[in-house]
Amino acid sequence: MSLDENIRAADAIVAELESQIVSGRLRNKSPLPAERELMEQFGTSRTVVREAISTLSNRGLVESKPRFRPIVSKPDYATVLNATGNVVRHLLNEPGGVKNLYQSRVFMERGLVRQAAVSATKDDISDLKSALEANKNAINNSEEFYRTDNAFHGVLYQIPQNPIFPALHEGYTSWLAPQWAQMLRLPERNLANYKAHKAILDAILERDPDAAEEALSVHLKAAWEYVRVTFDMDAE
Known part of the structure; x- marks a missing residue:
C-alpha cells in the first residue's frame, strides 16, 4: 500500500x-x-x-x-474543546495571543455575572457563597487559593445551565494555566482577589447586574495588568 x-x-x-x-x-x-x-x-x-x-x-x-x-x-462540549487544546496553546505563543484569549474570557464573564445577578437561584447563591468561603479560607495557601479562585469563577459558568459554558471554563483554565503557573502568588494578592470576588457576589446578592459587571470588570482588569507586567507585554 x-x-x-x-x-x-x-x-x-x-x-x-x-x-x-x-x-x-x-x-x-x-x-x-x-x-x-x-x-x-x-x-x-x-x-x-x-x-x-x-x-x-x-x-x-x-x-x-x-x-x-x-x-x-x-x-461532549468539553471533549470538543479539549481536542483544540494544542492548537490554542500554539496560538497563545503568537503576538497578542494571551491577550486575545483573556479578553474573550472577560467578555464571557461580564455576561455571566449579569445573568447571575438577574436569575441566580437559591442553590446558585449557596454555591457561590460556599465557593467564596473556601476562597477566603485559602488566602494563606496560594496553591489552594488558585484552585478555589477557579472554582468561584466556575460557578458563574454553571448558573445559566448551558453545557457549553462549563466546558469553556475548563478550556480557559487549561489554556491559561501555563501563564498563571509562572506568576508569583502572594497572600496579599490573594486577599485582593478574594475581596474582588466578594464584591462580585455582593452585587449579585443585591440583584444589581450593572454593579456585578463593574465589579467583575475591575477584578479581571487588575488581574490582566498583573499578567501584563509579569510577562512584559504591551499595554495596548
Whole structure:
C-alpha cells in the first residue's frame, strides 16, 4: 500500500468508528475492538489501524493508554474543546495571543455575572457563597487559593445551565494555566482577589447586574495588568 492509500484506508476506519461512537453502537467507556479484529473487519494492516486510532484519540473520541485497548469517549462540549487544546496553546505563543484569549474570557464573564445577578437561584447563591468561603479560607495557601479562585469563577459558568459554558471554563483554565503557573502568588494578592470576588457576589446578592459587571470588570482588569507586567507585554 502506498502512503496515500494508507491515509485513505485510515480515514475510512476513522469515519466508520466515529459514526459508531456518536450513534452509541460503540458504548461510552467501552473498549474498542482489538487491533486484530479491526484489521480483519476492515481488511487492512496494523499500521493503518493504529493510525486511525491515533486520529480518533486526537479528536477526543477514544482514550489511549500504552498496553491497554483504547476506551470509547463519546464526545461532549468539553471533549470538543479539549481536542483544540494544542492548537490554542500554539496560538497563545503568537503576538497578542494571551491577550486575545483573556479578553474573550472577560467578555464571557461580564455576561455571566449579569445573568447571575438577574436569575441566580437559591442553590446558585449557596454555591457561590460556599465557593467564596473556601476562597477566603485559602488566602494563606496560594496553591489552594488558585484552585478555589477557579472554582468561584466556575460557578458563574454553571448558573445559566448551558453545557457549553462549563466546558469553556475548563478550556480557559487549561489554556491559561501555563501563564498563571509562572506568576508569583502572594497572600496579599490573594486577599485582593478574594475581596474582588466578594464584591462580585455582593452585587449579585443585591440583584444589581450593572454593579456585578463593574465589579467583575475591575477584578479581571487588575488581574490582566498583573499578567501584563509579569510577562512584559504591551499595554495596548
